[in-house]
Amino acid sequence: MNVLRVSPYFLMLCLLVSQWACNSPQPSGPMNVLFIAVDDLRPDIGPYGNALIKTPNLDKLGNTAAVFENHYVQVPTCGASRCNLLTGLLPGTVDHLKNSAFETFMSDEPEGESPESMVHHFRRNGYRTVGIGKISHSVDGVIYGYDESPEGARPEMPHSWDEFLFDADKWGTGWNAFFGYADGSNRQEKKGQVAPYEMADVSDRDYPDGITADLAVQKLQELKAGKQPFFLGVGFFKPHLPFTAPKKYWDLYDRNEIPLTQAPDIPENIHLASLQKMGEFNQYKAGDERASLDSALSDDYARKLIHAYYASVSYVDAQIGKVVDELEKQGLADNTIVIVWGDHGWHLGEHRVWGKHTTFEVALRSPLIIRVPGMAPRFIAGNSVVSTIDIYPSLMEWCGIPVDFSLDGQPLGTLIKEGTDPKRENVSYSYFNKGITMRNDRYRLTRYFRDQNPTVELYDHQTDPLETRNIAAEQPDVVAALMPLWEKGNTGLYSN
Numbered sequence: 001m002n003v004l005r006v007s008p009y010f011l012m013l014c015l016l017v018s019q020w021a022c023n024s025p026q027p028s029g030p031m032n033v034l035f036i037a038v039d040d041l042r043p044d045i046g047p048y049g050n051a052l053i054k055t056p057n058l059d060k061l062g063n064t065a066a067v068f069e070n071h072y073v074q075v076p077t078c079g080a081s082r083c084n085l086l087t088g089l090l091p092g093t094v095d096h097l098k099n100s101a102f103e104t105f106m107s108d109e110p111e112g113e114s115p116e117s118m119v120h121h122f123r124r125n126g127y128r129t130v131g132i133g134k135i136s137h138s139v140d141g142v143i144y145g146y147d148e149s150p151e152g153a154r155p156e157m158p159h160s161w162d163e164f165l166f167d168a169d170k171w172g173t174g175w176n177a178f179f180g181y182a183d184g185s186n187r188q189e190k191k192g193q194v195a196p197y198e199m200a201d202v203s204d205r206d207y208p209d210g211i212t213a214d215l216a217v218q219k220l221q222e223l224k225a226g227k228q229p230f231f232l233g234v235g236f237f238k239p240h241l242p243f244t245a246p247k248k249y250w251d252l253y254d255r256n257e258i259p260l261t262q263a264p265d266i267p268e269n270i271h272l273a274s275l276q277k278m279g280e281f282n283q284y285k286a287g288d289e290r291a292s293l294d295s296a297l298s299d300d301y302a303r304k305l306i307h308a309y310y311a312s313v314s315y316v317d318a319q320i321g322k323v324v325d326e327l328e329k330q331g332l333a334d335n336t337i338v339i340v341w342g343d344h345g346w347h348l349g350e351h352r353v354w355g356k357h358t359t360f361e362v363a364l365r366s367p368l369i370i371r372v373p374g375m376a377p378r379f380i381a382g383n384s385v386v387s388t389i390d391i392y393p394s395l396m397e398w399c400g401i402p403v404d405f406s407l408d409g410q411p412l413g414t415l416i417k418e419g420t421d422p423k424r425e426n427v428s429y430s431y432f433n434k435g436i437t438m439r440n441d442r443y444r445l446t447r448y449f450r451d452q453n454p455t456v457e458l459y460d461h462q463t464d465p466l467e468t469r470n471i472a473a474e475q476p477d478v479v480a481a482l483m484p485l486w487e488k489g490n491t492g493l494y495s496n
């Protein structure tokens with residue numbers, strides 16, 4: 001039997017540490033949550049080491065927060081990824097891979113014993129819950145197809161929000177605003193005959209995110225006065241297509257300095273089916289060129305699109321800054337958890353793809369920045385792998401709310417406090433395109449449920465961080481060793 005021997009010096013150190021912890025500023029009362037969702041945001045921002053892109057507000061937040069280098073979403077499409085976030089669950093059926101994933105959980109029934117979402121769980125534990133913009137999939141809280149008439153409007157999360165806000169302004173509806181241009185038009189009404197970008201010399205409020213930011217600022221003032229703990233979700237659209245931003249954000253860049261991807265080619269030894277779902281960009285029919293796996297876009301057009309993406313990121317960064325700064329102004333910062341989350345990554349030409357619907361690193365890795373009052377800032381490097389489903393249990397732990405039902409994620413508290421957490425399983429699973437992919441601290445292993453070979457892909461991030469070469473056939477021993485861990489993420493969705 002092992003006897004734990006503890007030195008008196010160690011005990012003294014523990015005492016000093018606990019005294020220090022008691023002396024550091026601690027929030028009083030339940031903590032609030034400001035949750036900011038950013039659509040299609042790659043980790044191409046200052047806190048993740050991109051020195052060219054201009055994201056001063058995210059830089060400032062990152063300096064006071066935990067920044068997770070290797071955060072992965074569970075599904076590389078908006079609605080499904082947000083469903084994982086809000087339910088804390090891995091996808092269990094192929095319906096959970098669709099943008100309408102949350103509708104599977106939606107019910108016209110009265111509130112049940114289990115919460116429909118993380119937001120609902122906050123609400124039934126005394127929080128005031130307010131949503132603004134795109135938090136689930138619906139932009140204005142209402143399921144698409146039902147929102148034409150007030151009688152037909154059905155909320156996407158019927159029990160979650162005390163209040164849901166969105167100002168569709170000159171665009172008329174949330175969905176039109178989502179695809180809106182500065183003149184009030186949108187991609188829908190123009191049947192796609194518009195460019196995937198726009199540089200208009202207009203104010204922040206001439207695109208929807210500027211209006212959303214102002215709504216959030218106003219709401220924070222009200223929530224401060226209300227004195228009830230709150231969960232405020234703010235969902236920004238950019239840098240989702242179309243890459244629209246006021247000219248002043250385009251002017252932050254010299255297009256000639258904007259780098260093209262270092263991984264423009266289709267990875268070696270894969271079946272093209274691994275990259276087949278790349279249609280979203282091509283829905284913009286007035287773009288100068290079409291994307292295809294057969295040939296890369298010209299360098300000039302690729303650089304123009306990346307410039308547009310960067311401008312959209314700088315625009316949304318400025319809107320995030322308005323909201324986070326308001327916390328300080330209202331004296332709420334010391335008692336409010338702040339999260340900035342990207343719902344998935346985006347290919348800017350990597351592997352010939354301009355889109356998100358793949359199981360590659362670039363589509364699955366996204367920013368996760370969390371500031372918890374009382375916890376020191378920390379960059380949590382890539383040897384720790386975290387998932388979107390980890391956010392729900394983490395928030396409940398920090399806010400002292402019990403969870404008496406099953407969630408799939410692992411809390412992040414120890415990782416933020418200590419920089420490491422030996423109890424965590426260091427792995428993330430993602431699902432799409434008939435594939436289940438697993439990422440640990442070194443490898444990505446993907447197995448596809450389809451007939452075309454190869455059906456297994458292995459990438460070694462130690463030697464090939466851009467995933468340019470599938471080495472599954474060359475390293476069968478590594479594949480075999482990793483397969484039991486991969487199997488733990490097989491929820492059976494492709495067999496039901």
Ligand SMILES: [Ca+2]
Nearest residue numbers: 039040078343
């Ligand atoms: Ca998205």
